[in-house]
Amino acid sequence: MPNYTFAMPKTPPTPWRRRDLPDPVTADALYAGAAPTISTAQTTTPTSGYIKYAPTGVALTGSDVTGPYQYAGASDFAIGASAPDTSYVLPRSKYPNSYSSGQGIWSVEFGTDAAIMQVRMKYISSATMFRLSIDGRKVTDLMQSSGGTTAGSGHMITIDLGSAAPRRIRLDFATFPFGGVYLPPTANMWQVPLRGGRLMILGDSVSDGAAGNTGAGAGTWVARAARLLGTTDAWEQGRGGTGYITAGSYAVFQDRIALDVIPYTPDRLIIWGGYNDNTGSQSAISAAAASLYSALKTALPACQMYVIGCWSPTGSPGASIPTTDTTLRTAAAAAGTPFISPITGGCYDANGTLVATHGRWITGTGKVGATTGSGNADTWISSDGVHPTDTGHIGLARRITAAITALMPA
Known part of the structure; x- marks a missing residue:
């Protein structure tokens, strides 16, 4: 277990409540002036x-x-x-x-x-x-x-x-x-105050951005979902190619949190990874997820955390993707952390209880340029077959906001 220098615990923030969220029509609206x-x-x-x-x-x-x-x-x-x-x-x-x-x-x-x-x-x-x-x-x-x-x-x-x-x-x-x-x-x-607490996302290239979207990580679902959730201090801490057991060109999640997450004491943290891990050992993914969630909860006891499961850029993923999703859901429940599944649309509370089902996020098997017309993958997934387009990130922001809202108290 690595050694961490933990920040002083914060006073627990006011929990996100549905009644306090901004109007989605205006929260993500364009400036109406000249x-x-x-x-x-x-x-x-x-x-x-x-x-x-x-x-x-x-x-x-x-x-x-x-x-x-x-x-x-x-x-x-x-x-x-x-x-x-x-x-x-x-x-x-x-x-x-x-x-x-x-x-x-x-x-x-x-x-x-x-x-x-x-x-x-x-x-x-x-x-x-x-x-x-x-x-x-x-x-x-x-x-x-x-x-x-x-x-x-x-x-x-x-x-x-x-x-x-x-x-x-x-x-x-x-x-x-x-x-x-x-x-x-x-x-x-x-000086003007920031609002809504500090929201941080620890993730991979679906959060960090790719060639299929405009503006790298500033153009992904992260900033848009933050506006819909009423926070102006959103930290996009994704790194492409990374995950729970996969370092890519950077480092695995566990090895990044001591410098990239813990010192900055987020009020809310969304952890979204697994896609880059899905062909690896499920037992290794499970152990890494358990260790990560435990370290974060110990260091950030006042932080509200959410885990999003394994990304799938198609409505018909291979077996390893839903298996990884289930592995992460099980680890999140054991850690007492709410879980959201992109594969099924299931929203699970901190006890692992299913509280809402919104349906799979990606449907169909197409991508930009495809002519199948079989689902939203035709417009949501870029020509690389993996990463979302600008349209896809707009949709993901809405889906993630809806899922987190379902897990909030009224």
Whole structure:
């Protein structure tokens, strides 16, 4: 059993209750105001007179101040070791926990009364994307291109909101070294609180993103389900190819939690894996799941946990997938943890009792480009035959939210 440095236990959070959830029609809705004008230029020079609100850790010069940013979805921010990276922060709260290879998906929130703001970034590649939200409503449904042109160069994204008024601003980032926000000297910036507690997902590429969806992990079911569940601090801690007994190019779940989960004391934790393990030993999967759940419950006694079973990208999976699903359900029940099955749609409480059946998540055997028309797999599953499309992630967010809601007290 590995040694862990456990965080001090939190006071148990108020349990999620159905009565407290936001209206799903508005929680995931688009911003209804006038669309802002957004443009990007390859420069690190702001409009003359603008004041830089720098991320913590970036050296201040001249009129610069440290911005009162509320970071969501990540922690352990640092600047790079040498220029130009010393002007940009990235979080290291995800395996392998380095500046260039840590958590690539995260957000900042702040309040401002500025009509125009300029966001500084280092452009990495076409994977450098962002999404703007105003007053809790996203301006675009999916992540959008940052507009960068030259890899490795600093860029400025200018966002013209059309008028000066107090607003709550959120910027969701994907592979986006963040250099701060510049505001006119007549504008202000202030801190805003996050809401709904900290929700964390420990998972594989279905959560972490793949080529079939837009915006990597920022475009998966995670952020959308978080909005539907009423939390603004969602941590996408998936790593593709990983699982309970399968490390892929990274590490198994058990070996990641000491650095990626436990120190950040989530209020709610969803564990979703098993697909990358399903051809392995069921006894090994069972033992690894039991050890993982036990370690997490010991270290995070106040955390509400949910286990999602084995993913299936088809309505007719091979025997090892439902077998793995059953193995994980049994381990979750033994650990007193609610379980949700993608294979059957079954929702089981902490005692292992079936409380609702919503039906299998994926139906049919097709994928994008297929002509069978036999089920939602035709549009939900990408051409690789495994990973969800943008449409699929929208559907998964709804299914996962419905399943968790069924397990909540009224």
